[in-house]
Every structure is written in C-alpha cells, then in structure tokens.
Amino acid sequence: MTTLIKVRNATKEWDGAKLFEGVTFEVKEGERLALFGRNGAGKSTLLRGLTGRLAFDAGDVRRLLPLADWGWLDQQAQTGSDLTLEQFVQAGSPELYALKRSIADLTQRLKEEPESAELLGRYSDLYERYAQLDGYGWEALVERSLRELGFEAALWEAPFAELSGGQKTKAQLAALTVREPKLILLDEPTNHLDADALEWLEHWVRNYPGTVIYVSHDRTFMDRTAKAVLELEADGCRRYPGGYSAYKAQKEIELRTQEALYKKQEQEREKLLESIRMYAEWFQQAHKAAGQNDFLRSKSKKNVSRLHAKESALARLDGSKVQKPREEAQLRMELETEGFAASTLLRMENVGFAYDGRKPLFERFGLTIDRGDRIAVLGPNGAGKSTLLKLATGILNPREGAVSIHPQTRIGYFEQELGKLDDDTTILDSLLVLPGMTQSHARTILGCFLFTREDAFKRIGDLSMGEKSRVAFLKLFFGKANLLVLDEPTNYLDIGTREKVEEALRHYPGAVLLVTHDRYLIRQTANRLVVMDGKGGLVQYPGTYDEYMSRDRSRTLTAEEQLGLNERERLGLRLAQLMGSAQPDDPEEQRMLMEEIRGLRARLSAAGENGRA
Incomplete structure (x- = not known):
C-alpha cells in the first residue's frame, strides 16, 4: 500500500510542559486509524501538526499527498x-x-x-x-x-x-x-451525534474510498470502524491492530506479561544480591583468618572472583532491566447513598409536555422508577430526552399529568451543560462549603478525582470541560443521592475515566435515570430503556440495550401493533416490579399481591395471543 504520511520523532511542548516526544508512525492508503490517548495527551495537537497548521518543536513530518487532497473536521468549526x-x-x-x-x-x-x-x-x-x-x-x-x-x-x-x-x-x-478528499482527519466526530447520525457515520467511515484518521472516545465506534489503534503517550506512540476491544485485550496481555517478567527479574535480582552479600562476607572472613599465610590468602581470593562474577551478572540484569508496570492515575469514585425503605422513588403518571408554541414532545407518558432501576433514555436529538430528565427532577413542570417524588427520594442531577457550577470559586473552596469538610479531607478527595495539589486553587471557570465534569461528579459523590439523574455525564471524559464511572454506577445501590449517546455506557449500566422516536412516541423496553437492538425491525409496526406492544411491556414491567418487591407481613396484603400477580400473568398471556394473531 502507498504511504501517505511519515512522522519521525515528533515532539511538542505546551506552556513549558512536554505533551509528547519521539512520536514515530506511518499512515498508508486505505487505513482507518484511531488515535487514542488520555485527555491532555496531545491528540488534537498531533492532528493539527500533521496538517501543518501547527509546528512541532522537533521531528519531521513527510506529507506524501498534497494538502489539497486532505480534509479535516475540528472539534470547533472555524x-x-x-x-x-x-x-x-x-x-x-x-x-x-x-x-x-x-x-x-x-x-x-x-x-x-x-x-x-x-x-x-x-x-x-x-x-x-x-x-x-x-x-x-x-x-x-x-x-x-x-x-x-x-x-x-x-x-x-x-x-x-x-x-x-x-x-x-x-x-x-x-x-x-x-x-x-483522499485523506480525512476527524477530531471527535462522534461528539453530540444521536444514534441515527452515529450509525450513518459508522457506515460512511467503513465504506469511505479514501484514508481516515480520527480521534474518538466512542468505544463502539472504534470497534466498528478502526483497522488499527495508535496509542499516544508522553514518550511516543504504538500501533495495535483492530478496534478498541482488541487494543484493550492486547494491553491486558502486555500488562500481565510485563508484571510476570518484572517479578521474575526482581526474584533473580534478590538472589544475586544475596550471593553478593554472602561472597563478600566469606571473603572478608577468609582474608582476616588467612593473616600472612599466602596459601590461605590465595584461597580467599576465589571468593573475590565469585563476588565479581555475581556483581557483573547484576550489572547485566540492571542493564536490560524490565520496567515496573506503570499504573496511570485513575479516577477513584464510589457513589454512596443513604438508607431508603420504600421501593418506589419516583412516579410519572399521564405526563404531557410542550414548550410554548410548539407541538407536544410527549403525551400521557407513565414511568415508575424503583430501587435498583438503571433506565437509559434513547432517541434522536430534539426528541425531548433532556426535557424528560428535567421533569423528573422538578426543574420543569408537566403541562398535564403528575410527577410524584417520594419524600425520602434524594436526587443527584448531572446536566450536560454543567451550568450549575460556580465559575468564580476554586475547586477546593467548592468542597470546603460542605458540612464537616476539612482541608485534609478535601485534598484527599481531590486526589481521588485526579486533581493535583496545584489544581485545587484553579477557578472552576478556567477548567476544561473534562475537568468540570469531574467537579460535577464531586457533587454527586457527596450528595448521597438515592436517585441519580444523569444527562450526558461522560461527554468530556476520556475512556479510562468513563470506565471508572461505569464501574461506580454498576455498584451504586440507588437508581439511575440516564441520557447518553455512549453505547458502551448503556450496555454496562442499563437494565431498562425508554425509547423516544422524536415524533411524540415513547416506548418502554424492560430489557438491556443489546436485547432491544436484536429485535426484529424489518418492518414498521402499525399503530395498533405498537399500542399492543406498549401494553405488553407495561404489564411485564409491573409484573417484574411485583415479583421483586418484599413479601408483605399482613395475610390480606399477601392475598391481594398474589391476585394481582395472577391477573397480570393472565393479561400478559392474552396480550401475547392477540399479538401473535
């Protein structure tokens, strides 16, 4: 294949700090190359350097394709x-x-x-x-x-x-x-795109006749489009074949291999050091005992030879030393909640909403959120997903119907605009206003959220969007909410941080109502879906994202079929809630519970027969 770009030892500093150095790679015709790295690694800077819009401090870029045949998409369109x-x-x-x-x-x-x-x-x-x-x-x-x-x-x-x-x-x-153009560079092309646009983009990138290099934090997009991943780090870069899942699997193998080699090397090093100590001690004792006896002095020198041999072996070992596996700083977050006795945290009944002068976003919508629910809201941009979350939090009031929030429900709300953060306060001061917070405790927490000692005094208004997202998660960390309402919580986070957020949400004991375009996040956390079509239609699906995506969509359902499907899903959801509820102590309540369960099963059976007819 024809080589289009050759990069040799590219180095770049920013504000006196080195972003990266020794970056060397080639790009060949027809490649789909995903540029991967943590936030701040210099991925966007590297892309701009490839186009010549920014100069590297050292190194060389050979562009073997005229810039007239290049095209690029920036995070911010100029x-x-x-x-x-x-x-x-x-x-x-x-x-x-x-x-x-x-x-x-x-x-x-x-x-x-x-x-x-x-x-x-x-x-x-x-x-x-x-x-x-x-x-x-x-x-x-x-x-x-x-x-x-x-x-x-x-x-x-x-x-x-x-x-x-x-x-x-x-x-x-x-x-x-x-x-x-023959060569395209895309910087975060998946940001802000809804599901339909993401699917279109995936198909376009896969089938594009030219060459594509892109930066994205969307792991599903990388899996479906990338032929290779180029990992950018401070001391260079390395290429891995395949998409994100293949890259991650290879990195785990490398880490385990390096850990095993490092452990073996340290064991060998300890043996050599012990031998060196032993021969040195033997020599000193033998030399002292020999006195002026030439025979004994000559014999003691044998231990010196052995000592030098072991010292040479140690020098060789240290010369080819396997580095200890480096553990990068990672977000450490464990979301907590206070005890909550009731099973239902929030209920929406026959809710309708429309902005002034516009058609309704939805009508007669019902939703119950119970303990342990992980509900993801899906739909195209403009369908009303964020509006639904604002109705749940009480920021907006429905035009019709009611939103009932249990008195013990404590809601933690993460909004994608991050507008509730106080730009004029420092990160540290934003924590010190919390009851019982001390300087030492606040600094410990900031370290868990990847903020350094110097970062503590930064104004929130001066932070990057990724840093602001971490500050917003700090508020959730201390809020002890039992219902998290999250609107695009991972938009500005790198993949490593996203995976830590996913882990925290999986172990969170409360309920979650989530809007996100991150399909990995939905797969990892959601056990129920609310699907909005952008035309006022809403469907609740009592299952995972993969189960929903595997359903037959070969034809469009009629209005009657859709109503039947909605009813079956509503009945199934109610049955699941009853089956998972605590057994009442009162015999009469037990009898009523069993009657409702039997009635729901009968109605589900009848609805299924009608659906097949």
Whole structure:
C-alpha cells in the first residue's frame, strides 16, 4: 500500500510542559486509524501538526499527498458567521463554491446592465467552467448529503453560527462527503451525534474510498470502524491492530506479561544480591583468618572472583532491566447513598409536555422508577430526552399529568451543560462549603478525582470541560443521592475515566435515570430503556440495550401493533416490579399481591395471543 504520511520523532511542548516526544508512525492508503490517548495527551495537537497548521518543536513530518487532497473536521468549526448551513457545506468545495458565488454576482449585475458585452463574456466563461466541473450535479450532491444527515430543507438557510454542536459536526461531515478528499482527519466526530447520525457515520467511515484518521472516545465506534489503534503517550506512540476491544485485550496481555517478567527479574535480582552479600562476607572472613599465610590468602581470593562474577551478572540484569508496570492515575469514585425503605422513588403518571408554541414532545407518558432501576433514555436529538430528565427532577413542570417524588427520594442531577457550577470559586473552596469538610479531607478527595495539589486553587471557570465534569461528579459523590439523574455525564471524559464511572454506577445501590449517546455506557449500566422516536412516541423496553437492538425491525409496526406492544411491556414491567418487591407481613396484603400477580400473568398471556394473531 502507498504511504501517505511519515512522522519521525515528533515532539511538542505546551506552556513549558512536554505533551509528547519521539512520536514515530506511518499512515498508508486505505487505513482507518484511531488515535487514542488520555485527555491532555496531545491528540488534537498531533492532528493539527500533521496538517501543518501547527509546528512541532522537533521531528519531521513527510506529507506524501498534497494538502489539497486532505480534509479535516475540528472539534470547533472555524468559520465566518455570515454563512448559512447550505453555504457552509458548499464552501467545503472551494473552487465550485467560488464559481457559484461569482455566477450569482454576475447574474445580479446583468440584471442592471443587460447589454454589457464584458459581463456576458465573463458569465459565459464561468458558466462553461461550472458545467465542466458538473456544478449542478455538485449542488444536488450537497442537498443529498444534507438530507442524509437529517437536515430538513427549512434549516438549510439557517446561520451556521446558530447551529447546535451536533448540527455543526454534521455540517462539517456533509462538506467532507461532498468533496471526498483522499485523506480525512476527524477530531471527535462522534461528539453530540444521536444514534441515527452515529450509525450513518459508522457506515460512511467503513465504506469511505479514501484514508481516515480520527480521534474518538466512542468505544463502539472504534470497534466498528478502526483497522488499527495508535496509542499516544508522553514518550511516543504504538500501533495495535483492530478496534478498541482488541487494543484493550492486547494491553491486558502486555500488562500481565510485563508484571510476570518484572517479578521474575526482581526474584533473580534478590538472589544475586544475596550471593553478593554472602561472597563478600566469606571473603572478608577468609582474608582476616588467612593473616600472612599466602596459601590461605590465595584461597580467599576465589571468593573475590565469585563476588565479581555475581556483581557483573547484576550489572547485566540492571542493564536490560524490565520496567515496573506503570499504573496511570485513575479516577477513584464510589457513589454512596443513604438508607431508603420504600421501593418506589419516583412516579410519572399521564405526563404531557410542550414548550410554548410548539407541538407536544410527549403525551400521557407513565414511568415508575424503583430501587435498583438503571433506565437509559434513547432517541434522536430534539426528541425531548433532556426535557424528560428535567421533569423528573422538578426543574420543569408537566403541562398535564403528575410527577410524584417520594419524600425520602434524594436526587443527584448531572446536566450536560454543567451550568450549575460556580465559575468564580476554586475547586477546593467548592468542597470546603460542605458540612464537616476539612482541608485534609478535601485534598484527599481531590486526589481521588485526579486533581493535583496545584489544581485545587484553579477557578472552576478556567477548567476544561473534562475537568468540570469531574467537579460535577464531586457533587454527586457527596450528595448521597438515592436517585441519580444523569444527562450526558461522560461527554468530556476520556475512556479510562468513563470506565471508572461505569464501574461506580454498576455498584451504586440507588437508581439511575440516564441520557447518553455512549453505547458502551448503556450496555454496562442499563437494565431498562425508554425509547423516544422524536415524533411524540415513547416506548418502554424492560430489557438491556443489546436485547432491544436484536429485535426484529424489518418492518414498521402499525399503530395498533405498537399500542399492543406498549401494553405488553407495561404489564411485564409491573409484573417484574411485583415479583421483586418484599413479601408483605399482613395475610390480606399477601392475598391481594398474589391476585394481582395472577391477573397480570393472565393479561400478559392474552396480550401475547392477540399479538401473535
């Protein structure tokens, strides 16, 4: 395969601190390369250095493909605020876009000077060039790309600067799909994308005719698209074949192998040191006992030779020393809750909601959250997932129906905008306001959340989004909530930190109501789903994400079939709740419980028969 990029010993410092050094790798034609590393490792910096938009402090980058054949997507799109969405996508093809603008300008001028031979001649030349480049086919391709990425025609004239983060990402992707450069660099392309857009992006990356290098914290996306993972660390990089799961498995093998070699080396080292101590002691004793006896002095020197041999063996061992496996700093978080006697924490009954002047997001929706529930809310952007969470927390009130929260329910709310954090206070001061908190305890907790001694005095407003997310988790850590309501909690976290959050949620004794596009997080934590279709429809699914995704979707259900499915799922959910509830002490309550269980089983059986009919 043709090599497109050669990087040798690339080094970069930032604010006096070394991001990385000795980075060496090659990129070949047709590769799907995932650039992986912790937050702050310099992944975005490395991508910018590859394009030449940022200079490395040392090392060499050989670009064997002209930059005109490159394309890139940045985390933050840089563009003028005067472009509409459609114009932004068109501007991704500079020559055709410039021709289109020039033709439009000449058309306007010809309306004012219809007899101008000069204008007519220029118009003819531009039109001919535009036709040669299939300009009208390009315009149709722009429109098709916008539709494929879910942009309705009514939005095409909206100012690009006013789009949401997810819409800006999709607009950049649309511009790239239209131009189809031979080499594409994508920095966090999965951020803010909903499930449909993620599936489209996965299919596009897998089938793209060129070469793709990307940074992403979406492990499912990496598994489905990457042919190799390039791990970036402070002292260089290393390539691993396959996606994230293959990379992680290989890293675990490496860690176990290195641990075994290090242990064997230390055992050998201890044996050599013991031999050295023993021969040194023997020599000293023999030499002292020999006195002036030449024979005995000569005999004692044998121990010196053995001593030197063991010292040489130790020097060789230390020269090829296996390094002790390095344990990177990781988030240490254990979510706690206070005792709670009741089984139901929150209940929504016949809830409906609509923002002023807009159609309802949902109507007559019911949801019960019990102890141990892990409920993930799925659906496209704009379907109302965050709104549902705000209704659950009481931030919003329903237009109809009721939200009942048990008096003992304590809700811990993580909002994706992180707007409730006080930007003017320091990280340390944000903890010291808590009852009973001391300086030493606060510093210990900050260390568990990867904040250094110096970080403690940073203003929250000066932190990165990943650091702000960790501060928000600090509030959950101390809140002792028994119901966590989490809106995109891992958006700005690297994979290592995400996995620690997943572990904490798995062991959390309370209930969780979660909105996230991280499919790994859903798989690891959710045992129930609420699925929103973006058109006012909601379906509750009493099972895991993988079970839901494995269902037959070969045809669209009729309205009657969907109602039947919803009813069966509601009955099944209620039955599961009753079966998992504590046995009442009162005999009459026991009888009523068993009657309801038998009734639910009968109704489920009847609903199943009707569904098969």
